[in-house]
Amino acid sequence: MYVRIFAAVWLLVCALLAVVAWGFQAPFSYDPVGPRAYPLLLLFLMATAAIWLIYKPGDVEELPISWSLARKVAIFVIALFAYGLLFEPLGFVVSTTLVGFGLGMLFKGRLLPSLASGLLMGALLYGLFDYLLDVPLPLGLLAFLEN
Known part of the structure; x- marks a missing residue:
């Protein structure tokens, strides 16, 4: 219902x-x-x-809805909200890495694979959007890498 x-x-x-x-x-x-x-x-x-x-x-x-699942969903929504707020100040790569790592840890991922997948997701998606699709994304903290 x-x-x-x-x-x-x-x-x-x-x-x-x-x-x-x-x-x-x-x-x-x-x-x-x-x-x-x-x-x-x-x-x-x-x-x-x-x-x-x-x-x-x-x-x-x-x-199978439980309080622990509801708590994880609430943290997930808060993480996505924080991602939207930090997207420009931190830049796409850093904010995507942080949210990928955090969500990996939230759903009981191991430390190194969660960190590696967050970093790869941030870097590869930046390359896809910025270079292949020609969609400019903010670099934020990594702006010093720009030519």
């Missing part, structure tokens, strides 16, 4: 955010699809998942 109520509320939130995202306009055209494509795609995927949770056949109420 609660899962379906949450999914219905989330579907409504997705619809409202889609209305907001539809109005995204760039002052100049730097991207052929414009700034609204990415948020609309994510909202579409989330809305599809919410619809699936509402109409899924079978017993959805048997999901």
Whole structure:
């Protein structure tokens, strides 16, 4: 019951955010699809998942939800919020490394693999976006590396 109520509320939130995202306009055209494509795609995927949770056949109420899982989800949301706040001051690579490492440790990853995966994720995604897709990302603390 609660899962379906949450999914219905989330579907409504997705619809409202889609209305907001539809109005995204760039002052100049730097991207052929414009700034609204990415948020609309994510909202579409989330809305599809919410619809699936509402109409899924079978017993959805048997999901193994515990207080420790709820605490991890809350910490996960706080980490993503902090990631959004620290994205520009620390830069993409550092903030992505920190959030990747932190989330790896949150879900009981080992120290070195979590650190390595966070660092690789930050560096490789920066290279993908900045060099291959030509999407400029902030360097933040690593700005001294820029030419």
